[in-house]
Amino acid sequence: MLEQKLEALKGIFAQMDRAIIAYSGGIDSTLVAKVAYDVLGDRALAVTAESPSLLPEDLEDAKIQALQIGIRHQVIETHEMENPNYTANPVNRCYFCKSELHDTLKPLALSLGYPYVVDGVNADDLKDYRPGIQAAKERGARSPLAEVGITKMEVREISKFLGLPWWDKPAQPCLSSRFPYGEEITIAKLQRVGRAELYLRKLGWQNLRVRSTGDTAKIELASEQIKEFVLTTDLPQLVTAFQELGFIYVTLDLEGYRSGKLNQVLDPEIRNNNTPSQLMMS
Numbered sequence: 001m002l003e004q005k006l007e008a009l010k011g012i013f014a015q016m017d018r019a020i021i022a023y024s025g026g027i028d029s030t031l032v033a034k035v036a037y038d039v040l041g042d043r044a045l046a047v048t049a050e051s052p053s054l055l056p057e058d059l060e061d062a063k064i065q066a067l068q069i070g071i072r073h074q075v076i077e078t079h080e081m082e083n084p085n086y087t088a089n090p091v092n093r094c095y096f097c098k099s100e101l102h103d104t105l106k107p108l109a110l111s112l113g114y115p116y117v118v119d120g121v122n123a124d125d126l127k128d129y130r131p132g133i134q135a136a137k138e139r140g141a142r143s144p145l146a147e148v149g150i151t152k153m154e155v156r157e158i159s160k161f162l163g164l165p166w167w168d169k170p171a172q173p174c175l176s177s178r179f180p181y182g183e184e185i186t187i188a189k190l191q192r193v194g195r196a197e198l199y200l201r202k203l204g205w206q207n208l209r210v211r212s213t214g215d216t217a218k219i220e221l222a223s224e225q226i227k228e229f230v231l232t233t234d235l236p237q238l239v240t241a242f243q244e245l246g247f248i249y250v251t252l253d254l255e256g257y258r259s260g261k262l263n264q265v266l267d268p269e270i271r272n273n274n275t276p277s278q279l280m281m282s
Contacts, residue, residue: 006035006158008148013039019116020109021046022101022141023073024054025062027169028152029120030069031159032144036118037071045114046071049078049101052187053174055194065166078104081187091131091181097174098132102139117141124152128259170207171259178212192246193217199241205229209257215248223256 013019013036021036023029023046036044046069048054048062059075066073078100080086086096105117121133121143136143145155152171159167176185178193189212196210196217209220221229230252242250 002154002157002161005148005150005154006161009035009144009150010039012142012144012147013044016040016116018043018114019045019118020105020112020114021071022105022117022119022136023048023062023066024120025058025065026120026172027159027166028122028145028155030062030065030164030166031155031162032118032120033066033071034069034159034162034164035144037069042072044071045112046073047105047108048073048075049104050075051078052081052190053097053176055175055198057198058172068165076104076108081185086176087185089176089179089181089183089185091129093176093181093185094130094132094174095135097176098135099139102136102141105141106139119143121146122152122155123149178210180211180213183213188246195245196242196247199238199245203233207257211253212247215246216251217242217247217249218251218253220253220255220257226252226254226256 019036019040021029021033021044023033025048029046033044033046036046046066048059050059063073063075080097080100083096083100086093086100102117109115109117117140119136119141121130121136122145125133126146133143150158156167175190175194179185179189193210193212197208200208200210200219205221205225207222207225211218211220239250
C-alpha cells in the first residue's frame with residue numbers, strides 16, 4: 001500500500017515539467033522535496049521562507065536536509081509580521097500567513113518559469129482547522145501528499161523506507177501557533193518562545209511545545225514523558241532560564257502535548273471548515 005502511494009506521488013511529479021516546493025524543512029515538505037527531486041532532478045526547486053516565526057536553527061536544518069537530498073534550495077523573506085491581520089492573531093491567522101507565503105512564491109515561480117507550486121499538506125491536515133490550506137489553494141498551489149491520501153504516519157513510514165535520517169523528526173509548525181487566538185504576536189514573543197523550546201530540546205526533549213499566554217509559559221510534553229521530566233529535570237534551573245527569557249510564570253500541562261490543542265476553543269463549525277472536497281484537486 002505504501003509503495004503504491006509512493007508511486008502515485010511520483011506520478012504526480014512525472015506530470016509536471018518543473019515545480020517549486022514550499023519547503024519548511026519539516027518532515028512533510030521534506031518528503032515532497034525528496035520525491036520531487038528524484039523525479040524532476042534540477043527541475044525541482046525547494047524554497048524556504050525566512051521570517052521571525054522560524055527559528056534560525058530550523059532554517060539551518062532545512063538547508064542541511066536539502067543539501068543531503070541534492071535538491072536546489074533557495075531562501076526568501078516573507079513579511080507576514082507587517083500585516084496587522086496576522087499579528088492580531090485571529091482564528092484565521094494561518095490564512096494570512098500562507099497568503100503572504102504564496103503571494104511571494106507564485107511571482108517567483110512565474111519569473112523563473114515554474115508552472116507549479118506544491119506544498120507539504122498531508123491527508124491528516126485536512127481533518128483539522130487549517131485556514132492556510134485554503135489560502136494556498138486560492139493561489140493555485142497543489143498538495144501532492146493530500147492528493148494521494150498520505151497521512152502523517154505514512155509520511156514517516158515512506159521517509160524511513162527512502163532512508164531519510166530525519167524520518168522521526170518531531171513536527172515543528174510555525175512559532176505563531178504557540179499563542180492563544182486573540183493574543184497579539186510580536187517578534188519579541190516569537191523569539192522568547194522559540195528560545196524556550198530550544199532550551200528544552202537541548203536537554204533532550206523533542207516532541208514538545210511551549211505555549212505562551214501573557215507572561216506564562218506552559219510546557220507540553222508527550223503524556224508518557226511527564227513523570228520522567230519532573231523527576232529528572234532541574235526545575236529551579238529551568239524556571240530561572242525561562243525567566244531570563246522574559247517569562248514570569250512557568251507551568252506544565254498535565255494533559256500532555258496534543259497537536260492542534262489551541263483549536264479546541266473554536267466553535268465546531270469553524271474547526272470542521274476544512275472539507276476535502278474543497279481542498280483536493282479535481
